Amino acid sequence: MKRVVITGAGTINALGHCVDDTMAAMRDAKCGIGPLELRDVDRLSIQIGGQVRGFEAEGRYNRQQISLYDRFTQFTLAAAHEALSQSGLSLSGEDAAKSGVVLGTAGGGVSTWDDNYRSVYEDGKNRVHPFVVPKLMNNAAASHVSMEHNLKGPSFTVSTACASSNHAMAQAFQMVRSGMAPVIVTGGSESMLCFGGVKAWEGLRVMSKDACRPFSANRNGMVQGEGAGVFVFEEYEHARARGADILCEVAGFAMSSDAADIVMPSKNGAARAMQGALQDAGLNREDVGYINAHGTGTAANDKTECAAVADVFGPHADKLMMSSTKSMHGHLIGGTGAVELLACIMALRDGVIAPTIGYEEPDPECALDVVPNEARDAKVDVVLSNAFAFGGMNAVIALRKI
Amino acid sequence: MGCFTMTVETKVIEIISEQALLEPGDVTRDSTLADIGIDSLGLVECIFAIEEEFDITIPFNANAPESGDFDISSVDKIIQGIQSLIAEKAG
Numbered sequence: 001m002k003r004v005v006i007t008g009a010g011t012i013n014a015l016g017h018c019v020d021d022t023m024a025a026m027r028d029a030k031c032g033i034g035p036l037e038l039r040d041v042d043r044l045s046i047q048i049g050g051q052v053r054g055f056e057a058e059g060r061y062n063r064q065q066i067s068l069y070d071r072f073t074q075f076t077l078a079a080a081h082e083a084l085s086q087s088g089l090s091l092s093g094e095d096a097a098k099s100g101v102v103l104g105t106a107g108g109g110v111s112t113w114d115d116n117y118r119s120v121y122e123d124g125k126n127r128v129h130p131f132v133v134p135k136l137m138n139n140a141a142a143s144h145v146s147m148e149h150n151l152k153g154p155s156f157t158v159s160t161a162c163a164s165s166n167h168a169m170a171q172a173f174q175m176v177r178s179g180m181a182p183v184i185v186t187g188g189s190e191s192m193l194c195f196g197g198v199k200a201w202e203g204l205r206v207m208s209k210d211a212c213r214p215f216s217a218n219r220n221g222m223v224q225g226e227g228a229g230v231f232v233f234e235e236y237e238h239a240r241a242r243g244a245d246i247l248c249e250v251a252g253f254a255m256s257s258d259a260a261d262i263v264m265p266s267k268n269g270a271a272r273a274m275q276g277a278l279q280d281a282g283l284n285r286e287d288v289g290y291i292n293a294h295g296t297g298t299a300a301n302d303k304t305e306c307a308a309v310a311d312v313f314g315p316h317a318d319k320l321m322m323s324s325t326k327s328m329h330g331h332l333i334g335g336t337g338a339v340e341l342l343a344c345i346m347a348l349r350d351g352v353i354a355p356t357i358g359y360e361e362p363d364p365e366c367a368l369d370v371v372p373n374e375a376r377d378a379k380v381d382v383v384l385s386n387a388f389a390f391g392g393m394n395a396v397i398a399l400r401k402i
Numbered sequence: 403m404g405c406f407t408m409t410v411e412t413k414v415i416e417i418i419s420e421q422a423l424l425e426p427g428d429v430t431r432d433s434t435l436a437d438i439g440i441d442s443l444g445l446v447e448c449i450f451a452i453e454e455e456f457d458i459t460i461p462f463n464a465n466a467p468e469s470g471d472f473d474i475s476s477v478d479k480i481i482q483g484i485q486s487l488i489a490e491k492a493g
Contacts, residue, residue: 203450205463206465208463220463220466221463221465264443
């Protein structure tokens, strides 16, 4: 089996338009959540979100590209450009033929669906733009990344709701580890902050109207975000041979299915995924210094996740740190694990643990060190990143300092 | 007013019993949602159906179903809450 390392990272999200800005915002405990600016916001009962601001397609992409790039694709391309630039990779020949793109998204081109339904239903138009389908399809972002960066190997899109990115990155890891590909560009993207996207979430009555406060006793729900996170997963020797800057090692992963309920989380399913990731990576539970929690800020997720951590880690649960950066950038649904991986890299590489902001009241059901409200300096060697999706599909990734 | 009250009660019990897969006669004003086997998702569906039926908006967050302004501790409380929301709407 090959070793797998991360040699490039890129992002755009409510905290920043690049990795450095995002990590700086996490260190400074900044909140990227604010009033939503979108059409018909007055008809929404949920009017806050972690929106990406100051990102205009015009000027960044040409007219032809804009007709093909939904906002989730635009985010992906911006993040992929940053990740590949940082990695210094320029693929050609055999390497390009074997390297691919595996990305996660839950909704794909949600605003393209939304705009065009509005056009035919509300405005009564009988004709839509010829590129509606290639623009909205879930794999559009992965396809455009492959074209932009000459990635001709295995490429596809994974969709498992809130765990999409983690499932995608787990798949990318497996493909590099097995020797199938020297490089996989991976991560995920989401852009659901349009009228129809927010309206759909409102229906479930789990959204907060004021803030995302994971693990806090007074938490009252999740807040949606948007953006992308993209990484270069590269075979270790391949990276070393070209003198690449290695951010960290991907040590292992596990996936599990609750096989229980379409929306309620399961302690057992979450615990099996964390346990499995440790086992896959050949790690002891005492090795783990930090967990980037799924931590949605809903009543159900946070207490279930804490109980699962207590089950898996036993007495060590009281020694490790666990935070939810969703409190700052919101829940990026299918892109969330990718943006949250940045907090993991920051912990391993810079020794800075991103906080859980908005934490106001201890909850006895979430009695772990959730790094409340302020970032913390701490040396950690191993971290986990949790993602537990609707549908009971869980994916946990283990990362190690290198 | 009596007739109107009766209608609200009948309709709410009809919605709740349908969600609980029971006959309306098996649901009384004293019943709690737990008694009749309605879980959190079932409750969200009931709230939606009631809002649609009476064209009202019920202040309800599934994260804190007990602590909101809308009392869901029994069928009776739910009916009372709906009646006052309808009255507020009528002004």
